[in-house]
Amino acid sequence: MRKISFLSAFLLVGMTAFGQKNLTIEEATFGQYRNFAVENLVSPQWRKDTKAITYLDNSYSKLVSKSEEGNWAETTLLTKTELQNALKGKFASDEFQLRMFPYAYSWIDKNTLEFEVDGKNSKYLIQFDVDKKEVKNGTAFSSEGRNQTISSDGKYTAWLDNNNIKITSNSGQTITVTSDENAGIVNGSDYTHRQEFGINKGMWWSPKSDKLAYYRKDETMVADYPLTDFGARIATNKNIKYPMAGMKSEEVTLVVYDVNTKKSLTLQTGEPKEQFLTSITWEPSGKFIYIGVLNREQNHLKLNKYDASTGALVKTLFEEKAPTYVEPLHDLTFLPNSNTEFLYRSEKDGFEQLYLYNTDGKLVKKLGYNDVVVTNLLDFDKEGKNVFYIGTTNKGLDRQFFKVDLKSGKTTQLTTASGMHSGSISSDGTLLFDQYSNVDTPNEVSIVNLKAKKSTNVIKASNPYLGKTNLPKMELVTITAADGKTPLNGRLIYPANFDANKKYPVMVYVYGGPHAQLVQNEWLGGATLFDFFMAQNEFVVFTVDNRGSDARGKDFEHVIHRNLGQNEMADQMKGIEFLKSKSFVDQDKIGVYGWSFGGFMTTSLMLNHSDVFKVGVAGGPVCDWKYYEIMYGERYMDMPQENPEGYEKTSVIYKAKQLKGHLLMIHGAQDPVVVQQNSMEFIQACIKEGKQVDYFLYPTHEHNVSGKDRIHLNQKIANYFFLHLK
Numbered sequence: 001m002r003k004i005s006f007l008s009a010f011l012l013v014g015m016t017a018f019g020q021k022n023l024t025i026e027e028a029t030f031g032q033y034r035n036f037a038v039e040n041l042v043s044p045q046w047r048k049d050t051k052a053i054t055y056l057d058n059s060y061s062k063l064v065s066k067s068e069e070g071n072w073a074e075t076t077l078l079t080k081t082e083l084q085n086a087l088k089g090k091f092a093s094d095e096f097q098l099r100m101f102p103y104a105y106s107w108i109d110k111n112t113l114e115f116e117v118d119g120k121n122s123k124y125l126i127q128f129d130v131d132k133k134e135v136k137n138g139t140a141f142s143s144e145g146r147n148q149t150i151s152s153d154g155k156y157t158a159w160l161d162n163n164n165i166k167i168t169s170n171s172g173q174t175i176t177v178t179s180d181e182n183a184g185i186v187n188g189s190d191y192t193h194r195q196e197f198g199i200n201k202g203m204w205w206s207p208k209s210d211k212l213a214y215y216r217k218d219e220t221m222v223a224d225y226p227l228t229d230f231g232a233r234i235a236t237n238k239n240i241k242y243p244m245a246g247m248k249s250e251e252v253t254l255v256v257y258d259v260n261t262k263k264s265l266t267l268q269t270g271e272p273k274e275q276f277l278t279s280i281t282w283e284p285s286g287k288f289i290y291i292g293v294l295n296r297e298q299n300h301l302k303l304n305k306y307d308a309s310t311g312a313l314v315k316t317l318f319e320e321k322a323p324t325y326v327e328p329l330h331d332l333t334f335l336p337n338s339n340t341e342f343l344y345r346s347e348k349d350g351f352e353q354l355y356l357y358n359t360d361g362k363l364v365k366k367l368g369y370n371d372v373v374v375t376n377l378l379d380f381d382k383e384g385k386n387v388f389y390i391g392t393t394n395k396g397l398d399r400q401f402f403k404v405d406l407k408s409g410k411t412t413q414l415t416t417a418s419g420m421h422s423g424s425i426s427s428d429g430t431l432l433f434d435q436y437s438n439v440d441t442p443n444e445v446s447i448v449n450l451k452a453k454k455s456t457n458v459i460k461a462s463n464p465y466l467g468k469t470n471l472p473k474m475e476l477v478t479i480t481a482a483d484g485k486t487p488l489n490g491r492l493i494y495p496a497n498f499d500a501n502k503k504y505p506v507m508v509y510v511y512g513g514p515h516a517q518l519v520q521n522e523w524l525g526g527a528t529l530f531d532f533f534m535a536q537n538e539f540v541v542f543t544v545d546n547r548g549s550d551a552r553g554k555d556f557e558h559v560i561h562r563n564l565g566q567n568e569m570a571d572q573m574k575g576i577e578f579l580k581s582k583s584f585v586d587q588d589k590i591g592v593y594g595w596s597f598g599g600f601m602t603t604s605l606m607l608n609h610s611d612v613f614k615v616g617v618a619g620g621p622v623c624d625w626k627y628y629e630i631m632y633g634e635r636y637m638d639m640p641q642e643n644p645e646g647y648e649k650t651s652v653i654y655k656a657k658q659l660k661g662h663l664l665m666i667h668g669a670q671d672p673v674v675v676q677q678n679s680m681e682f683i684q685a686c687i688k689e690g691k692q693v694d695y696f697l698y699p700t701h702e703h704n705v706s707g708k709d710r711i712h713l714n715q716k717i718a719n720y721f722f723l724h725l726k
Contacts, residue, residue, distance in 0.1 A: 022496070023469055025715045028533035036468070038442045038523060039461035043103050044433060046426045049110045053426075053433055053447065060100035063113075063130075068431065072447065072456050078113075082133055087117065087124070090135040094119035112136055114150065118143070127154045137170045147190055147202060151209035156259065158203050158212050160188050165203065165214060167259065177212070177257050177264070184220035184241070192217050192252055194243075196631040197278040197294070198329035206286045211308060212257045213280065213289055216266070219243075219250040227670050230699045240672050245626050245633040246640040249274045254291060256308055265311045269293055269304070276631070279303070281332040283359070285339045288314065292328045298635045301326045303344070305359065317361030320348055324561040325635045333377060335406070336384035343367075343387065345374060351553045354389070356406060367404050369411035373551055375399060376422075381429025388425045394418060396551040397476070397489055397521040401432060403450075414450065420522040435459075437523040439476060472496045472535040474525050479578045481547055482570035486556070489519040490544040490575060491527060493535040498584070505589035505725040506540045506579060507531075508613075510605070512568040513597030514557055514636070517550040518543050530714050539721065542579055546571030562646045564625060564636055565604045572605060576612055589725045591615030593717060596674060596703065597622070603652045603663070603682070610660040615724045617717050619666045620703050623678040624651040656685035662724045664694040666713070668701035694720075 027035050042056040052067035054077060062079040066072045080101045087096045102115035113128045119140075125148050127137040137154035145166075148159040158167050158177070165177040165188045178187040186192075188202040192215040203214045225242035228235050243249045251273040257264045269277060269291065279292035286308065293302045300321050305314040320326050326348075333343040341364065344355045353368030354377070372391035380387050386403050393400050393413075399421050401414040415421050419438030425431070432448040445459035465471045477490040495504045509531060511518055520526040531541045546568045548560040559567045579585045592613050594602040599621025606616040625633050626640045626647055640647045648654060667679045679695070686693045696716065698705050705713040 021469060022536045023529060023533045025533065025718065026711050027469075028529045029711045029714050032524075032529045036464040036529070038437070038464055039459055040435065040443055041445060041459065043105065044424070045105065045107055046424055046431075046433065047110065048107045048427045051426060051428075051431055054107075056101055056103065060103070063101055063105070066447075066458070068447075068449070072458070078128075078130055078133065083128070086128070086134050087119075087126075087138075090138055091119060091124065091140065094121045094140075096120075108154075116148065123148070125150050125157045139168050139170050140172070141166070141168050141174075147188060149201065149203050149205065151205045152207060153209040155209060156205075158188070158205070158214075160202075163187060163189070165212075165257075167212065167257075175259070175262070177214075178216075182220060184218065184222075186215075186217040186219065187255075188214040189217060193250075193276050193278075194629055194631050196635075197276055197292075197327070198331075199278065204280055204282060206282050206308070207284050208286045210259050211286070212259065213282070213308075214255055214257070215277070216253045216255050217250050218252070221248050222250055223247060225675060227672065227675075230669065238670075242672070242675060243630045245628055245630055245637065247630070249296060249630050252277055254280065254289070256289070256311070267291070267306045267311045268313050269306075270313070272296070278328045279331050281334075281342075282308075283339055284334050288359075290317075290332055294326065294328060296630075296634070297638070298325045298327070299323070301328055303361075315361065317357065317359070318363075320346060322348070324558045327635065330377070336380050338384075343377070345377065347373075347554045350555065354387070354404065365406070365409050367406070367409055367411070369402065369404070371553060372402065373553060375551070378425050379427065379429070381425075382427070386429060388414075388429065390421065392551050394521065395487055395489060396517065396545075397519070401434065414448075417444075418521060420520055438521050439474065439523070439525050442523050470496055470536070471532055473498065474527065474532075476519065476521065476525055477578070479544060479574050482567065482574055483547070486547060488544050488546060488571060488574070490542065490578070491519045491525045493527060493531055493541040495538045495540060496536045500584055502584060503586040504538055504540045504584055505586050505721070506542060506591065507534050507721055507725075508572070508575070508579075508590065508592040508605075509541060509543045509598075510572060510592055510594040510601045511596070511598040512546050512548060512565075512572065512594070512601045514548060514560070515550050516597070517545055519545045530717075533714075534718065534721065537718070537722065537726075539725075540579070540582075540585055542575060544572065544575040544578075546575075560636055562636075562638055562643050564646075564650050565601060566650070568601060569604055569608060572601070573609060573612075576609075589614060591617075591721055591725050593617040593619075593721075595619035599665075599674075600652070603665070604650075606661060606663050607652055607655040607658045610658055614661040615721060616661065616663045617666065617720055618663065619705075619713075620668060620671060620674045621652075621665065621678060621682075622674050623682040624653050626651075627675060627678050627681070629673075653681050653685045656682060656691055657689040659686065659689075659691045659693065662694070662720070664696065664716075664720045666696045666698070666705075666716070668703060668705065669697050669699045670702045673703040 044055040052065045054065045063077045065077050084098050105115040108114050111131050117124050122140040125139050129136045139157035141159045145159040150157045163186045167175040190202045219241040222241040222243045224239040226237040254267045274296045276294040281290045289306045302319050303317045330345045335341045340359045351373050356364040374389050374391050376390040378388040404411045419436045421436040423433040435445040437443045443461035446455045448455045473494040479488050481488050535541050548568045592602045599618035602616045602618040606613050625637050665679050667676050
């Protein structure tokens with residue numbers, strides 16, 4: 001009989017009350033951004049030194065504008081055809097077939113756009129005069145080039161040719177900056193320190209465009225790690241450099257190349273060689289470079305100032321230490337028209353906030369406000385007296401705009417509607433582009449005149465699901481953490497056609513680790529449509545952001561130090577207590593699903609609380625932190641040599657014998673983040689203990705299963721829950 005009801009569940013997928021259809025698995029995977037995309041502006045940007053906002057039209061074929069001067073009526077600035085004709089006129093030897101207007105554009109000044117386009121033969125980094133409809137500066141470089149970055153004067157573009165740097169001038173001359181033949185020497189890469197510490201670039205032009213600072217990463221001493229390529233007739237190994245916790249790390253320096261003299265010098269960042277160089281910032285004068293030098297233990301940061309012409313250390317401005325870890329994530333932000341004062345972001349006093357320092361290392365003023373965590377630093381006003389940012393409120397559920405007076409430190413909250421606000425400030429600081437949503441509001445976009453306190457509505461989006469699918473009820477809930485005092489944010493999605501007299505199975509969706517927040521006061525509550533798909537198939541779907549997750553401050557996160565998963569599991573079990581208090585929850589049918597850190601949490605919960613969780617799906621899971629990389633792993637766990645008890649306690653491999661329920665483990669064979677050895681070791685431990693476990697491999701995918709194969713993944717997860725919990 002169980003098989004018959006399982007078949008019936010599949011036959012009924014797609015049927016709901018009132019004639020509305022359930023989500024298909026494809027809609028549950030991509031519909032949030034396609035079929036049911038909420039009305040919004042595409043790539044909105046303030047035009048510099050104007051009171052105009054620009055964005056792409058719905059066909060992605062032209063750049064349009066709304067301005068205060070034009071009473072916010074829409075006008076066309078530049079069409080895809082005009083841009084394509086200008087490119088053909090400038091680069092007659094190449095061909096351009098633009099599918100859409102460049103999405104990732106930015107304003108350099110009032111009239112100049114910067115963007116990248118592909119020709120048939122080359123890539124191009126373009127600075128375009130919108131008024132004259134012509135290419136102002138354009139640099140062609142290899143179609144295989146990467147990480148291209150243009151100098152502020154538009155004359156040079158630095159780019160990567162494999163592991164070496166080249167600079168191409170807009171006259172077509174190319175300079176070879178580095179010529180390392182050993183693939184273990186990597187120059188200018190944004191993958192330095194595995195992109196931890198907020199690193200998203202590997203090259204920085206000086207303000208005067210005469211020097212290029214870049215990372216030089218020596219990973220020749222890091223062990224090779226094999227990834228198997230199954231596509232060849234005989235499978236081959238592709239080696240990557242993977243610095244595992246407790247083992248040899250890469251050695252990184254910062255080099256400055258002078259475009260005029262064609263000479264390079266290395267900044268004297270000193271010993272030990274295994275350290276992390278972060279927060280790379282040129283002083284506006286172009287004479288000095290600032291670097292956050294973090295020790296391998298990640299508990300002692302020095303903000304150093306270096307002479308860009310000699311490489312010498314000028315001074316250490318200040319130091320930051322912590323008994324847990326220090327995590328620098330941002331470059332310095334110099335005040336407008338100042339070579340001597342800058343903003344620094346740190347959580348040293350409990351919440352990531354702003355501090356105003358001078359270049360002598362003196363703290364001028366703390367600019368923090370209550371328990372607000374700064375999530376996005378925006379811009380200054382025209383006079384440079386105030387700076388704007390987005391920060392957390394409502395126990396991390398909301399984001400609001402703030403303005404802080406740099407002299408007095410007075411902070412003003414600019415938006416009040418509860419929800420997740422995002423947007424930007426006009427370059428003179430008088431207009432706010434504000435878009436927000438909450439659990440009841442799909443999207444509202446307004447332009448706010450901050451002086452007149454007048455708001456102009458641009459978009460008030462309707463619910464894109466009405467009349468198309470019966471989206472189940474969702475609500476945000478609050479539970480108390482295992483410490484007995486900390487409130488945690490949760491999200492509960494009820495089964496479709498909910499009947500309080502019935503009992504339903506549960507899917508707990510979990511992540512639980514740093515730098516992630518799953519529950520927010522936004523449209524759909526931060527959930528994906530896959531969560532609602534499972535609810536439409538008569539599951540209660542529940543998520544709670546435990547201590548250790550993002551946007552709640554230092555103490556909230558740092559409870560994880562040296563014991564990953566332990567306090568997180570304790571909080572998740574408080575979520576289970578909350579669920580069990582509901583009469584409609586079937587306490588014998590509770591499952592859990594998560595990916596990456598969530599895969600680690602899923603497996604941990606299945607083993608440590610095997611009487612509660614009957615089904616688990618663990619994707620890309622860390623199974624033993626000694627198999628994870630240095631930069632992330634040692635921050636939270638220290639080295640295995642320093643914390644053997646913690647590594648043993650948090651390893652799921654040693655607990656394989658505790659498995660009772662049905663566990664499906666999924667991994668990408670090409671995963672360079674959580675290497676497949678993690679899940680292989682766990683599977684071997686299950687075999688040794690005589691425990692049955694299900695396993696699925698995506699042969700061509702890395703850490704995440706993307707593209708159309710994501711549909712296959714979601715169907716597999718859903719089927720596993722249908723089979724074992726329905």
